Amino acid sequence: MIPSQTGGIETIRKIVRELAAQATFMKERIAIVGSGFLGLTLAKRLADAGHKVTIFESAPEIGGLASVWEINGIVWDRHYHVVLASDRHTRNIIEEIGLGDDFKWVETKTGFYTDGELLSMSDTKEFLTFPALDLISKLRLGATIFFASKIKNWKKLEKVTVQEWLTKMSGKKTFEKMWKPLLKAKLGEAYRETAASFIWATIQRMYSARNSGMKREMFGYVKGGYGRVLGRFNDVLLDRGVEIRLNSKVDKIERLANGKIRVTPVSARRHKDIKPKVQKTKYAAFEAAVAVAPGFSGAFLSEPQHSSTVVDFPENTGSQLFDKVIVTAPSNVAEKMLPQLDEREKKQLRNIKYQGIVCASVMMRCSLSKYYVTNITDDTPFTGIIEMSAIVDKREFDGNALVYLPRYIAPDDELFDKTDDEIERYFLNGLERMYPHFRRQDVVAFKISRVRQVFPVPVLHYHEGLPDMRSSVDGVYIVNSSHIVNGTLNINETVQLAERFFEQEFSA
Ligand SMILES: Cc1cc2nc3c(=O)[nH]c(=O)nc-3n(C[C@H](O)[C@H](O)[C@H](O)COP(=O)(O)OP(=O)(O)OC[C@H]3O[C@@H](n4cnc5c(N)ncnc54)[C@H](O)[C@@H]3O)c2cc1C
Incomplete structure (x- = not known):
């Protein structure tokens, strides 16, 4: 009798200890630096697992490379984005946040601009007669x-x-x-x-x-573009208690003697110069854009808005303590935040070479062509042409065409320092030379995005020089697109990387 009672009490004690241990585990405070698809997916996985998550984002809105902006009163992707039918991870996460039924799939055509001629290259016959x-x-x-x-x-x-x-x-x-x-x-x-x-x-x-x-060649997009996806993601995370701190550029991450990790955004003084936009305005603009686009159901106009729990500058600019920190910013940016990294790792992070982009969004009254992508082999100001309105219903753009003109360049290329007017003139001259029917008067809006670190260049023996995702500072992880070693940069790979990292480090 007595031994079994003792055994029973011991078992109960064990269960209590286990529950307490689990409770401690569940209550880890985790900071994520960056609100691109990597940061957002991780935030969801960690919040679903019971952690208390805070996202620090330097920009005035979430989404990183997939974020949106306003062009001619329409909110659409800052950089062209499509989903492939085989993008299982992208489709899953979009389904998880409740937009899985809102994909539109469209058959696309590809053009080739070569020797001053625009040719179709969408099937085997066209390839053979090229x-x-x-x-x-x-x-x-x-x-x-x-x-x-x-x-x-x-x-x-x-x-x-x-x-x-x-x-x-x-x-x-x-x-x-x-x-x-x-x-x-x-x-x-x-x-x-x-x-x-x-x-x-x-x-x-x-x-x-x-x-x-x-x-x-079926490409897909969610009706309303990534603005809609990000709006929903934002709400889903806020519902799970995730704190999203916009305009919060992280300057320094340090592990303290007590094991906690301190995250310090740039000082309020420097922040004041940035003049952040408020996220609410963005989503209000997004709603207006949808309202003016005929053909939309408008169903998501009534989606709950949680902007009140998104922390905008200038509130809350001080340091915060966390149990773990995951940095999703580019490797060289991460290296600067973490003075405690060992020298070998710092060098590895600095050695990762990035490719950047200057990407123009041009809204115009008439289409350039029927091709979603036009590959270019001639020397032109931009390195490709992506006509979003070859896929997306023009009614989403108020009846206009939306064309992207990307030029991928090294981060120190002088094009980054040219003014918007200079780039606009340079790019539109190129369009005029290529398309006889193109007229400048048809351009209703021209906006330029500049990003110096878009993707790491996969040099020889690339994966061998890559630092581990678990950094040399205990409790700090650096996970970013440099860890996509056998793929190209796309949201599917990004989400897959987030899932892999979560499984590896956080699943019980
Ligand atoms: C022109 C272009 C076209 C593309 N087309 C497609 C496509 O058709 N289909 C597709 O699937 N994918 C496409 N992609 C790729 C897709 O956008 C990326 O795979 C994805 O957005 C990467 O997400 P990420 O979270 O890894 O990085 P990012 O989106 O770069 O996120 C990193 C975040 O960290 C933040 N940050 C950086 N430093 C700090 C700091 N110090 N403090 C706080 N925050 C910081 C940044 O502001 C950013 O929000 C395209 C990308 C580009 C550029």
Whole structure:
């Protein structure tokens, strides 16, 4: 009797201890630096697991590269975004926040601007009649793509440059005529040091889209664009008690002697110069934009607004203490925040080389073409043309066309320092030369986004030089797109990375 009673009490004690331990675990205070899709997905996973989460975001709105802005009274993506049918992780997270039924799928066409001519390249017949390459070159090009789609061991391709590999596979002529301009369009001069794994990942993504069970080249978007997705994400997180601190650029992260981690945003004094926009205004603008776009159900106009719990500058600019901190900012930015990192890790983070972008959004009265993407092999001011309104119903844009003109460049390229007027003139001159029907008077709005760190350049042996996501400062993690080692930069990979990291570090 007595031994079993003692055993019973011991069992109860054990259960109480276990529950207490779980309660402590559940109540970890976790800071996330950055509110891009990586930060948002992690915030949701951690909040769902019972943690108390705070997001620090330097911008006046959430979303990072996928954030939105207002152009000609319409709120739409700052950078062009589409979802592929094979983007399982993107589709899942959008479904999780309740917008899974709001995808629209559209068959797309691809154009090619080469030797001063705009050509269609949307199917095999068009490929075979493509005049810029002879038949043998085309066959070698097709064989290269097919062969790359079958390769499983991408690590081997990290040991050879993309230039060497593609020249060997497709021939020098095809490399110079097709591959080189396309590589330069995305990587600039950094294509010379890029590994062949880059083109492998690009081809794999293209193939996964085609093998997804849908018709060829189906691209999707959520009605209302990423503004709608982010608005809903914002609400879902606030409902789970996540604190979102906008205009909060993190300056320093330090581990204290008591094991807590202090996160310090830039001082209120410096912040005052930034003149932040208030998030509420943004969403109000978003609602107005939807209201003026005929063809919309307007159903989400009645979605609850929780802006009151989003902390905007100048409130709450002081330091805060956390149990753990996850930094999703680019590697070189993360390195500057963390003076306690060991020297080896600092060097690894600094060594990650980024590619940037200047990307113009042009709203105009008439379309440029029927193509969603126009690849360019000639020398033009921009490195591609993306006509969003070839996919998205023009009624979303008040009947206008929305075209993006990206130019991917190195972070120190002088284009970053040109004024908006200079870039606008430069880009519109390019459009005039390419499209005889284009007239400047048809442009109703022109806006320019500049981002110096968009994606890391996958150089030779890239994954070997990558620091661990668990940093050398206990309790601090650095997780960002540099950890997408065998893929291209897209939201699907970003969400997948967040899931992988969460599983690895936080699932019981
Ligand atoms: C031109 C372009 C087109 C694209 N097209 C597509 C597409 O069609 N389909 C697709 O799936 N994906 C596309 N992408 C990729 C997609 O946008 C990214 O995969 C995704 O947004 C990356 O999210 P992230 O959270 O990793 O990074 P980010 O979005 O860069 O988020 C990082 C966040 O950290 C914040 N931050 C940085 N420093 C600090 C600091 N010191 N303190 C606080 N906050 C800080 C930044 O402001 C930012 O919000 C495109 C990207 C670009 C640029």
